Amino acid sequence: MSINQKVGFVFRQENCVGCGACTVACQIHNELPENHRFRKVDRYEVEREDGAIDVWLSHSCMHCENPACLMVCPTKAYHVRDDGIVVLDREKCTGCGLCVSACPYSAVNIREDDGKADKCNMCVELLDRGMAPACVAGCPVQCIEVGNIDEVLKKPSASKEGVGYGDCITKPNMVIIKERA
Amino acid sequence: MKINRRTFLQGVGASSVVSSLSGLMPGIASATEQRGGAPDKLLKREGVIKYHTCQRNCADRCLLKFTVQNGRMTYVEGASEMKKMGTSPCVKGHAYVQYTYAADRILHPMERAGKKGEGKWRRISWDEAYAKISSRLKTIIKEHGADSILPYSYSGHEGVIGKYGGPSRFFNAVGARKLDRKVCVFAAYEGLKSVTGTYQGPDPYDNIYTNCYISWGQNETATNVHGIKFINQARDRGAKLLVVNPIRTPIASQADIWLQPKPSTDTHLAAGIMKYLIENNLADTKFIEANTLGYQDLLKRLDEMSYDEIEKVTGIPREKMFKFAKVYGESELSVLRLGYGMQRNYNGARMSRAIAMMHAVAGQFGKIGNGFIYDNTQADDSLNYSKGRADHIHPNPDTVGHVNMTEIAKALHPTNPTGYGKPIKPIKAVINYNGNFVSVAPDSNACRRGVMRDDLFLVVHDFLMTDTAELADIIVPSTTQFEFPDMGTDYNCYHMQTSEKVIEPLGESKDNWIFFKELAAHMGLDHHPELRVDYEQILRDFLDTDAPAFRHNNITYEQIIKEKFVTVYEQRPYFGDGKYKTDSGKIEFHSQMMIDAGYHPVIDFGLPEDEMIPEERNLPFRMLSPAIPQRANSAFYNVKYIRNFPAYFAKVNTEDAKELGIKNNDRVRLSNHRGEAFFVAQVSSQVGRGTVMAPKNNWRRMDPQGKSSCTNNLTTDKLTDMGGCSAYHSTNVALEKA
Numbered sequence: 021m022s023i024n025q026k027v028g029f030v031f032r033q034e035n036c037v038g039c040g041a042c043t044v045a046c047q048i049h050n051e052l053p054e055n056h057r058f059r060k061v062d063r064y065e066v067e068r069e070d071g072a073i074d075v076w077l078s079h080s081c082m083h084c085e086n087p088a089c090l091m092v093c094p095t096k097a098y099h100v101r102d103d104g105i106v107v108l109d110r111e112k113c114t115g116c117g118l119c120v121s122a123c124p125y126s127a128v129n130i131r132e133d134d135g136k137a138d139k140c141n142m143c144v145e146l147l148d149r150g151m152a153p154a155c156v157a158g159c160p161v162q163c164i165e166v167g168n169i170d171e172v173l174k175k176p177s178a179s180k181e182g183v184g185y186g187d188c189i190t191k192p193n194m195v196i197i198k199e200r201a
Numbered sequence: 202m203k204i205n206r207r208t209f210l211q212g213v214g215a216s217s218v219v220s221s222l223s224g225l226m227p228g229i230a231s232a233t234e235q236r237g238g239a240p241d242k243l244l245k246r247e248g249v250i251k252y253h254t255c256q257r258n259c260a261d262r263c264l265l266k267f268t269v270q271n272g273r274m275t276y277v278e279g280a281s282e283m284k285k286m287g288t289s290p291c292v293k294g295h296a297y298v299q300y301t302y303a304a305d306r307i308l309h310p311m312e313r314a315g316k317k318g319e320g321k322w323r324r325i326s327w328d329e330a331y332a333k334i335s336s337r338l339k340t341i342i343k344e345h346g347a348d349s350i351l352p353y354s355y356s357g358h359e360g361v362i363g364k365y366g367g368p369s370r371f372f373n374a375v376g377a378r379k380l381d382r383k384v385c386v387f388a389a390y391e392g393l394k395s396v397t398g399t400y401q402g403p404d405p406y407d408n409i410y411t412n413c414y415i416s417w418g419q420n421e422t423a424t425n426v427h428g429i430k431f432i433n434q435a436r437d438r439g440a441k442l443l444v445v446n447p448i449r450t451p452i453a454s455q456a457d458i459w460l461q462p463k464p465s466t467d468t469h470l471a472a473g474i475m476k477y478l479i480e481n482n483l484a485d486t487k488f489i490e491a492n493t494l495g496y497q498d499l500l501k502r503l504d505e506m507s508y509d510e511i512e513k514v515t516g517i518p519r520e521k522m523f524k525f526a527k528v529y530g531e532s533e534l535s536v537l538r539l540g541y542g543m544q545r546n547y548n549g550a551r552m553s554r555a556i557a558m559m560h561a562v563a564g565q566f567g568k569i570g571n572g573f574i575y576d577n578t579q580a581d582d583s584l585n586y587s588k589g590r591a592d593h594i595h596p597n598p599d600t601v602g603h604v605n606m607t608e609i610a611k612a613l614h615p616t617n618p619t620g621y622g623k624p625i626k627p628i629k630a631v632i633n634y635n636g637n638f639v640s641v642a643p644d645s646n647a648c649r650r651g652v653m654r655d656d657l658f659l660v661v662h663d664f665l666m667t668d669t670a671e672l673a674d675i676i677v678p679s680t681t682q683f684e685f686p687d688m689g690t691d692y693n694c695y696h697m698q699t700s701e702k703v704i705e706p707l708g709e710s711k712d713n714w715i716f717f718k719e720l721a722a723h724m725g726l727d728h729h730p731e732l733r734v735d736y737e738q739i740l741r742d743f744l745d746t747d748a749p750a751f752r753h754n755n756i757t758y759e760q761i762i763k764e765k766f767v768t769v770y771e772q773r774p775y776f777g778d779g780k781y782k783t784d785s786g787k788i789e790f791h792s793q794m795m796i797d798a799g800y801h802p803v804i805d806f807g808l809p810e811d812e813m814i815p816e817e818r819n820l821p822f823r824m825l826s827p828a829i830p831q832r833a834n835s836a837f838y839n840v841k842y843i844r845n846f847p848a849y850f851a852k853v854n855t856e857d858a859k860e861l862g863i864k865n866n867d868r869v870r871l872s873n874h875r876g877e878a879f880f881v882a883q884v885s886s887q888v889g890r891g892t893v894m895a896p897k898n899n900w901r902r903m904d905p906q907g908k909s910s911c912t913n914n915l916t917t918d919k920l921t922d923m924g925g926c927s928a929y930h931s932t933n934v935a936l937e938k939a
Binding site for chain 1 (some may be wrong): 237238239240243287288289290298299325343405410421422429433436437451453521829831841843845846886887
């Protein structure tokens with residue numbers, strides 16, 4: 021596989037049960053303050069013909085192709101790796117919060133402990149060692165993975181559309197897999 | 202560097218990634234560290250690995266791998282060598298390091314320095330603690346008899362030593378009152394035994410071969426989250442998912458068909474499905490003829506129940522029920538999973554019986570991919586409990602009194618203690634370990650009143666200041682499960698697993714064996730050799746069994762220690778030999794067991810409302826108090842990363858909320874003649890009209906509104922129809938905006 025592949029999260033939304041294990045696994049790996057979450061799980065009540073159902077969206081940084089955070093950052097604290105992963109150099113962050121407002125996916129937040137922005141870096145320290153990110157390894161239902169987005173999108177069941185999630189101008193790199201009707 | 206799939210899988214645990222979402226290799230290839238990484242975050246993953254079984258009371262019974270550095274636990278992950286596990290603990294298990302090193306752990310003995318419950322404590326040494334406890338217990342034994350001492354415990358530690366092996370030896374030597382630990386499964390045990398003779402069933406690993414998975418009264422997300430991947434594997438092969446639950450669980454949302462009966466009307470629903478199967482030639486007549494007794498009685502009984510009545514009682518439109526029954530009846534292989542909640546009703550045994558009978562009408566026993574899964578205690582039931590607990594050293598085991606743990610409030614009643622409906626001798630001392638009955642037992646206010654008695658001596662062995670501990674006379678610090686060696690039995694898959702000691706005890710804490718062993722010595726009871734042994738001997742005593750589950754493959758202590766987990770023997774397919782475990786050897790549609798219990802021999806349509814006092818029956822809401830994914834009974838309420846997941850909410854149906862003027866996040870008050878509780882409303886169609894749902898076993902002390910609210914302020918302590926089990930869900934409440 022080429023190093024220039026675009027890496028992104030692949031989420032099987034139809035199997036997510038909203039337990040929050042991904043959120044906690046991420047917090048623990050990243051040693052985050054208790055109320056700071058890189059990955060969140062939202063519940064949507066979706067009306068269908070025979071009544072409402074619950075659908076969960078587990079989401080964090082979408083590692084966009086045109087990252088809004090990077091574009092607005094006055095100190096150039098954001099960087100896109102060769103593999104497409106958007107990383108933040110917190111040393112350079114002044115906590116101005118422009119990226120927080122710019123991100124359409126609410127993936128960047130200011131940390132209460134040091135006043136600087138922080139977000140998911142797809143656990144690159146694990147990926148670079150051939151290991152799965154904390155949320156991927158930490159999902160007991162196994163509904164999150166990382167993959168080469170261009171390849172994954174060739175599957176008929178793959179798209180950038182899901183409940184609570186859609187494509188936008190920043191070109192997010194999360195793919196939803198939907199195998200069941 | 203190029204990483205092939207094999208190399209990657211070795212990195213994350215070979216058996217874990219069985220199917221990839223994308224169908225592609227999930228990792229990336231990069232030989233060198235690029236910008237943006239935080240390699241310091243990997244330091245916690247370096248160290249010695251210890252295998253330890255989670256001992257919370259959950260059907261997953263996870264085998265976890267702990268990393269230890271210089272004696273300190275630093276990281277936890279799933280033991281991916283085990284097929285059921287994958288790489289992940291559950292949401293709570295992720296936080297076991299935070300659980301272990303919680304800032305509010307009690308690390309030294311304390312005695313009460315004010316009035317009961319006043320919150321004033323004096324630190325004492327272990328020598329003082331032992332002296333005070335043993336002298337008070339000796340006085341009580343002298344003045345009132347040893348049977349005035351009652352242990353209270355349940356599933357705070359589910360290990361072989363932690364649950365029974367350690368503590369029971371002490372209570373047997375003392376000659377204490379027996380606690381009937383029947384809070385959970387026993388009503389369903391009776392109901393299921395009346396049909397097939399057993400509550401055990403097929404191996405859940407075979408769920409992947411089914412054509413139709415039925416989740417009946419279970420929330421897998423809360424108590425069997427690791428089993429969900431097997432359901433999804435079956436669905437990816439084309440299996441249907443059918444769900445019956447009064448609450449829209451996550452699996453209900455994902456189901457092909459979800460039926461939402463009014464709570465506790467499952468007998469009627471099962472009868473309706475049976476009627477449909479029979480009327481539409483979907484009953485397996487060949488199976489019924491070969492394997493059952495009393496089918497004509499069943500036909501007659503079903504004739505007495507109309508679809509009109511079923512529709513009225515269950516609240517499910519018949520067309521929807523027919524649709525469900527058709528998919529079920531047309532499936533070649535259907536496996537049914539019965540949850541551990543629905544039996545906690547006054548009609549728990551009778552409902553469980555009807556559901557099992559339905560599965561027999563469908564002919565769904567005896568093949569790989571079908572069957573009825575409830576409590577797979579193949580490993581646990583095979584252990585030598587009487588030897589492991591040293592039951593033989595109890596001076597009067599056959600004549601000593603019993604207290605049912607569900608009736609603890611009645612047993613501790615200040616003026617009129619009762620048990621099983623009869624007056625009982627007063628209890629003068631309670632030693633509470635592995636439990637927190639003031640928030641976990643039903644009728645919490647009454648429990649609290651009982652404990653507040655001046656003449657009751659309460660010793661609590663725990664590592665947190667629980668609702669029960671705050672009322673204690675003496676608190677002695679327990680370890681967590683990670684601070685001593687043990688083993689654990691799986692009750693879903695057929696495993697026996699190791700629980701290696703991960704770290705040394707923190708502070709002055711002592712585990713469930715050392716505390717009771719040393720207390721026995723201070724009481725002068727260590728002349729019993731059973732009270733002088735080590736952990737290994739207790740485990741060996743439990744494993745001294747002739748049961749085929751262990752003997753068939755000759756499973757030994759050494760093997761479990763070496764291999765970390767073993768699979769005990771069971772026939773596959775389950776009931777493949779066509780020999781059922783009833784007296785007749787057949788599935789019994791007509792049951793003498795039911796007659797003996799005073800119920801209809803075929804199907805008994807009794808409902809919980811029939812047994813409520815009018816004051817409660819007339820209240821407008823039924824309260825269900827099931828488990829939620831982010832707590833395990835009363836555990837994890839204090840744990841960083843977990844404690845902020847809501848556990849003090851009441852789910853209210855959208856239409857009901859509109860009528861009562863309740864909006865999302867409003868404060869609401871639930872009440873009945875037992876008490877009141879204040880929660881935050883979650884308005885949702887997840888619950889049906891006339892039902893509210895509040896999480897079970899929340900603490901009074903942790904109530905974020907500071908009103909000492911807990912769900913069990915409201916719950917009933919009346920026992921189930923059979924099995925002497927708790928009936929928490931047979932509770933009615935009033936609901937209003939607070």
